[in-house]
Amino acid sequence: MNSKILMLLCGTFYLTTTFAQKPEVPKYPKDSLPKKDSLHLKDTTKLKKPIFPKPSEIKPYKEVIPDSAITHKGLFTIHEVEDKYFFEIPDSLFGREIMVVTRYVSVPGGAGVYGGEIVNQQTIEWIKGPNKNVFIKLIADISMADSTNKIYKAVKNSYANPLIAAFPIKAFGKDSSTVVLDVTDFFKGDNQLVSLTPDKKRGFNLSMLMADRSYINSIHTYPINVEIKSTKTFGASPAMNIPGMMTRRGGGGFTVANDAGVVTMELNNSFLLLPKTPVKKRLFDPRVGYFADSYTVYGDNQQKVDDQTFIVRWNLEPKPEDVEKWKKGQLVEPKKQIVYYIDPATPKQWRPYLIAGINDWQKAFESAGFKNAIVGKEWPENDTTMSMEDARYSVVRYFASNIENAYGPNVHDPRSGQILESHIGWYHNVMKLVHDWYMIQAGAIDPKARKMKFDDELMGQLIRFVSSHEIGHTLGLRHNMGSSSKTPVELLRNKKWVEANGHTASIMDYARFNYVAQPEDNISEKGIFPRIGDYDKWAIKWGYSYSGATTTEEDKKIVNKWVVDALSKNSRLWFGGEGRNLDPRAQTEDLGDNNVLASEYGIKNLKIVAKNLLSWTNEEADTYNNLGDVYTQLFGEYNRFVNHVLKNVGGIEETYKSVEEPGNVYYPTSKQRQKQAVQFLNNQVFNNVDWLDDQNIMNKITNPGYGDKIANLQSTTLSNLLSSSRLQRLELCENRFGDTTYTPIEFITDVHDGIFSELKSNAAITAPRRSLQKVYVNTLIDIISAKSPASSGISPMILALMGVSSSDINTSDIPSIVKGHLKDLKAEIDATNSSDKLTKYHLADLSDRIKKALDPKD
Structure with missing residues (x-):
């Protein structure tokens, strides 16, 4: 392969399915x-038969390399x-x-x-x-x-x-x-x-x-x-x-x-x-979030091949005179410091903050026994012997770009995982991204977030946190999307606790700002901003500390014990993965141990922001571009809250363990949490969305002829909620774990009670609700009309990557449950007697659709 670098463009800010208990191992390409x-x-x-160039005349050295x-x-x-x-x-x-x-x-x-x-x-x-x-x-x-x-x-x-x-x-x-x-x-x-x-x-x-x-x-x-x-x-x-x-x-x-x-x-x-002798490897462990490389090892004494997977990290060693001190746990300086230079193209006012984000990792390396292990420096512009393209130097490169992003790759030795250098990509327009995030997520609680151009100090601190995140990637660390789930939601509103501990245990999480905190909590930036936390320090300690092992296999056993002991004492050290599985605890941009409750708090703050968007985005001569941009961010934040909650329904928690740890690796999300999630969707998505549809805003930034984005979000969410794959997961969990789980029948009943609440009171059904009810009926009809996945010709692996179950739904109980529910719904609709003419037409239409689906020959 040509590229050796995994570019973490999503690394900052912007499909793999895990099968059985085999962990997902993110790999760099290999090249050595x-x-x-x-x-x-x-x-x-x-090569079949090499064709060599014809030999040329070999001349005397002086004829080829003259004195000139x-x-x-x-x-x-x-x-x-x-x-x-x-x-x-x-x-x-x-x-x-x-x-x-x-x-x-x-x-x-x-x-x-x-x-x-x-x-x-x-x-x-x-x-x-x-x-x-x-x-x-x-x-x-x-x-x-x-x-x-x-x-x-x-x-x-x-x-x-x-x-x-x-x-x-x-x-x-x-x-x-x-x-x-x-x-x-x-x-x-x-x-x-x-x-x-x-x-x-x-x-x-x-x-x-x-x-x-x-x-x-x-x-x-x-x-x-x-x-x-x-x-x-x-x-x-x-x-x-x-x-x-x-x-x-x-x-x-x-x-x-x-x-x-x-x-x-x-x-x-x-x-x-490359080094003549590769440095010692540390084998990958799915419970600590490192990037990894691998190769297959063959040996005469094997009874099966060994797929050896090892982490990617810098080679930090103590100075020869400090080796014994380091082995005893004393802080020593490394023989070779990790140095990141700041591109001289970087605007001067932001350089100190980029450097601060780099130096923030010094405390983490102290947990591994090294002081002053990492440092950020300005590029020596007067030194003509240095080049930023020189592979010996690591640089934060500044790009004049409208891309709203940054990323942190590294170049490593594929024989051992040793990081050799890194060029972080920093796009100029990342400032727009962090500005809009902060206005939307913190505008309700921080007055400094309520304008289109932030003060340099605030923008600098935002740059600092992004810098720390990207440096973490270049040290070998992956995203830890589950870290924020180890903080109880109510502690996010506790001023003393959250300012002391931070709202997430990892800077490597996508947990931007504390959107749970309410205005009355009076929480300062210490409790709003992310920072290098308990998990980050632990991950550096695990990856860079001396184990005393003489072989890779011995090292594996020692560092495994480190993990078991650490997690048994501090749950905040949990690595939740990249958020690509079915675990609702590991999601991008969510907060707290209950993302349903966290989203409730988040929406309360979004309502405050929505009421003030016109004044906060006001700049002379602006043609409502500011308003349109920031409203789009607000709507996107609301959409994220909805998806955080949605993932709880049919959720399956995944906690990697070694044989020394008690408990299961897989377990369904609790029944109580799933019911709570459905109630949230009924209350906050399928109803009560007028605050998003402020006509004083919408009539300035959206053309009604181009569709209704709120209605589209509602219908998409409902279709997703009722998907056959989600219903199948509920059924499979019921079959494996018993009726203590959230069953498909209970689930459909709860969704129905929210979507068709008007039937109990014979109330007139509004246009948005009529649309949702049609989506509900059509989605269930599609389930009983569906062909088996095998008939699609798509392989089970590809279906899994697409998030689609390869099991044949027609051999499960799902079609039976859906047909029975549609019959009951038809009877309920037929018994409803509304005085509103459009409501009567709508219900008659739904009844006909169900009848045709259940008996297409009739």
Whole structure:
């Protein structure tokens, strides 16, 4: 694979299904070999019969590298002879794994990519071949065996790595321990290793490289890396330009292609030498949220193969003189500090806050025994020996972009998970995102949030929290969407407690601000903003502390005990995953241990915000763009509250455990909570939404001819609530756990009582309610008319990823329950005698629909 980086674009702010008890393991792509006594290989097409270049004449060293050459020594010795560049590679580096990282230096606008972002990443080694040639071999790893095992030969014979470039030897070094290669055409050219990948070219509508407009800017060599900067020009088709549509990130083409028919960009290739011996691994544990990499291990003494999955982390070690102190638990400084530099393109007023977000992690590393382990610094602009594209430096890159986001990737050694460097992507317009969030979620409780341009101090603190979140990703940490569920809702309103402890235990959660706190609680920013919390400190301690183990398997047992002991003492250390399963405790943007109650509080605050939107968004000469933007955010927040609650119905809690821990891994959401959720939906979604439909706002920002977004949300929510997959989950949980669960019959009855409440009083049914009742009936009719999933031709795995059960609903009790309920509903409708004519027509229509569905031949 070409890219080694998992980009956490959702990492900050913006489908996997777990089967049985096998944890979801988020993996980075892999790209490298281990030390020489091991073999990492990935499935590739075997080379049949290599075609080698014809041997060229090997000339004396002085003829190739004259005295006039400009020479620089480093990882490779670089010679510049007129318009040509030569690598002089020592024999000691043949067969060594080298990571090649390609980044954009500068790019045209319009395609949603920016200078500093990664383009391509692979691991290679230089090898000597026949006919006096040198080759670059791509190392793609998936399997490993120790060279002392007999099975090593079988693994080696099962895979072959491709040769992706060839170079005739131009000369041997003065002592014959080096070879000299002409690399000019290679770096000027379009080899995938040092250029764009085919998928990126397709996404950008690029065609052939224009050789006459492509050249090498510079080549610099350092002790462990070589940096090559080049300019490449490609033929290009015009970008798709739709007025008012945001640029699609990473695709769609560059707008300059409309005028020029070509695209010119500057790229940087880093050749970074990997450690000769990979650092020790720490095996992945689903109870602590780390990114992971893996490969399959083969051995002679196995009875099954070992899929070894290990976490991604920096290699923090104490200084030699402090090793014993560190082992005893004393705080020591690391031998090599983790340093993040701030892009000099960053506006000066925001730099201190970005640095503060980085330095906030120092306390977390103290839990692992290191002081001053991580630091943020401004880029030394006067130091011409440093380059932000240099693979030795980690940088917070600032992008001039209208994208409302930031992300925190890292580059790591796939043999061990060792993080080598990171370039955080920071989009200028992330400030709009945090502004709108804070106005919507905190406007009711913080007067500073009630204007369109925040004071620098407030915006700076918002930037600081985003910075901390992204740095967490670059330290190896995944999102912990379940962390906020470990805080009781009522404590979120307790000024003393929440200001001391924070509203969530993890900065890695999507728990932006404390929207539960009410105006009368008088809670300050300490209890509103997220911060590095108990879980974050624990996760760093688990991932970076010394275990004393001499082998990976021994380390696994020790750190497992750490997890068992820690969770038994402090439930706030729970890792709830990425929010991609059926567990209502692990959701993005929710708060508290009861998201139904939390959403009730949230809506109370949203009503305050809605009443004040006109004044809070007022700016001279604005044509209601502010109002439209912020109302959209308000409506989106309400929609999130609805979905938080919806997930409780048919919810299945998932708590990973090792065999030493008591209790089940899977258990249904409590019956009480599910009934509470249905009551919320009946009261807050299917009724009482007039506060969202303030005509003084709506008539300024929405055209009624384009539909009713409130009605659309109601109908979508009801259809989702009554989905066959949700009903099946309720039935499966009833079958497994007994009638203490929320049964399908109880569920349908509760929803019916809310949707058809008018039938008991013969009251006139309003237009929004008539629409919902039709959705209700149509959705249930669709269930009894549904074909089995098998008849769709879609595989069970794909259906699961789509959130659709692969079980045949027609063999379950669900159609029987739905048919019985529709018969009862028809009888109830037929017995209703409303005096309102439109209500009578509506009910007669529903009765006919049900009759036709139950007896289509009639």
